[in-house]
Amino acid sequence: MTKEFNQFTTDAIFKLGDETLLQSFKKSQKLPLFTFIRTKEKQASLYIDDVITTIPPNSILSLTPNHFIKVVDLRNVIIYQFNREFYCIKDHDKEVSCVGVLFYGHHQKPIIELNKTELKKFNVLHDIFLDEMETEDTIQAEMLRMLMTRFIIKTTRLYKQGNQLPETEKIDLLRHFNVLVEDHFRNEHSVKFYADKLFKSPKTLSNSFAKYDRSPLQIIHDRIVLEAKRLLHYTDKSAKQIAFDLGFEDPSHLSRLFKKHTGQSPSTIRGSK
Incomplete structure (x- = not known):
């Protein structure tokens, strides 16, 4: 299941789907888009720059277009992908932009584990994403950007709470x-x-x-x-x-x-x- 939004006036791309979004990565390839992989009940594993990485169940991994990945075991996951034209017009925001904590921080492969409370919140947010992908009107692009901003803000907060970051x-x-x-x-x-x-x-x-x-x-x-x-x-x-x-x-x-x-x-x- 893959849904894709394209805004031809700005070349913006946003994709939402499952593991099929990365099914072609059977050998190491460079990611073309900023990517979030969210696991459900099962863990997932992939090579990131030739280093094996395991994503625990109910967790979120953020990746940039600079990473080379190779899929090892990626099942029953949710994937969000976007390019700079879609989201990174918000580069003025230091914490949640495409040069923010999740993408160019101290650790460049941050993994955020979700507890039951946060899992419910992200499930609700995902349902709103799905609904908005079906709503084609003049404000669809801005609505999707607002939802991705919310997703990144929530993920950034959880990452900062779970890690001792410098001032x-x-x-x-x-x-x-x-x-x-x-x-x-x-x-x-x-x-x-x-x-x-x-x-x-x-x-x-x-x-x-x-x-x-x-x-x-x-x-x-x-x-x-x-x-x-x-x-x-x-x-x-x-x-x-x-x-x-x-x-x-x-x-x-x-x-x-x-x-x-x-x-x-x-x-x-x-x-x-």
Whole structure:
């Protein structure tokens, strides 16, 4: 069961359905849309960027178009998908936008478990979604955006309640840093570049990350290595070409970074695919 809303004047897309929305992901592919997977009575499992992830029963997982996924066991779930044109016109909202807590926070694969009370609330909200998908009129787009805003606000609140998040100023800085890295990691590898973009000194930026499990430089390197893995697995590009694509003038620099993070050389990864 899949229902889809398209607004041709803005290129907005919103999809609501079950596991059939992701049935083509039998091998690892990049998600084209922001995605929420909500499990019911059974757990689900999938590879996210080549790491197996289990979603407990009655839980919600949020994913961005940057993730590569491969379905392992996905049954009896509810899936919501949308593009930036549908929802992310709300980017001015720091907490519930497409650069908000659920998408570019400290953990980029947040899972929110629902208790019985919250489960009932999300079931009611889902029924309203279904009803609105059948109501085609001039305000349908705004109604669906309002419902998705409510869904994201509720999910964000539950995630914040269940996790010890840094104070607002620092988590905002982290989100903006993650977004900048996503936009520039192919060409910019230094902490200074991102610190300048955020109007901070590299030392101030590093100090702000002191309580996290990764430093700014580690986040940059992790993103470069992840992209190198993807290119090695899913393209026929040589290790040398991948190094150039990722902004390295000397391919040996990427090779050393890759081996430091994975314990393997790029050629070993390529040979095992």
